[in-house]
Amino acid sequence: MALCAASLTTEASAKVIDGKSVAKQIRDEVTAEVSRMKEAIGVTPGLAVILIGDRKDSATYVRNKKKACDSVGIISLEANLPEDSTEQEVLNYISRFNDDPSVHGILVQLPLPKHMNEQTILNAVRIEKDVDGFHPLNIGRLAMRGREPLFVPCTPKGCIELLHRYGVPIKGKRAVVIGRSNIVGMPAALLLQREDATVTIVHSRTSNPEEITSQADIIISAVGQPNMVRGSWIKPGAVIIDVGINPVEDSNDSRGYRLVGDVCYEEASKVASAVTPVPGGVGPMTIAMLLQNTLISAKRIHNFE
């Protein structure tokens, strides 16, 4: 891990972009809409979550998704499959949920066990229920001008929502996305481009990442490298959205580790105008956007405005 230490001379001045509190606002909005829908047409949105294997982090995320559904009045169904399940068993669950009218959203928690083909599995989710927005048709539409995806992937959608709710202008700005994953980096870059930013993607083969990143007005980092983005990578006044959630050893923490972002927060907060913390930044937005996507799906399926 890169050492990350701010100089003692400059005070932190960046605004903290509080994802936890924005996520709470969104959950309140979803709660109100879920109850309005139930009262008006007697339909409660339903989300089906498929978890395969015994990764601790995935189990925690799925548990948190279920809790979040409960808190806003969305019904959640869960399928927990063992690590050695076959692809066909997963496809059978997807097919059952595709056909279940009480299910408006389906998600398969990632990453999948190594023996499974992610493409085969994600392609099997009906696009009308693809609340993760990972189906190639949804991603393809996101990439095309004049086409609308049915769903936008939750984490990148949460990043843009944070920029909007904090009044950060995007149009005409230079944006750098660090990382090109299918889940975050690539769709985040497409979303910024749709908002008329001039977008550059920095990735593991980029020869001069610091030089490129330091020209950006907006940085979205989703690379999974603790403290990789240092103060010197940041243009004064830039806005930083840090998607990285990286565990680093910490004997003072009861869990034995703490979470840090891709961005050296102490240094960033002295150079940037606004920055998301880790934890409490983009993470909570991922689940809030999932709830919002599930509501959108139920409304669309039942023609409810």
Ligand SMILES: Nc1nc2c(c(=O)[nH]1)N[C@@H](CN(C=O)c1ccc(C(=O)N[C@@H](CCC(=O)O)C(=O)O)cc1)CN2
């Ligand atoms: N099918 C999907 N799989 C995965 C997705 C996804 O969007 N769909 N994203 C990630 C994991 N993820 C949700 O699934 C997720 C990650 C982090 C958080 C979050 O709230 N993090 C907290 C810290 C939590 C902690 O203390 O451990 C934070 O950043 O404040 C929510 C959801 C990969 N898989």
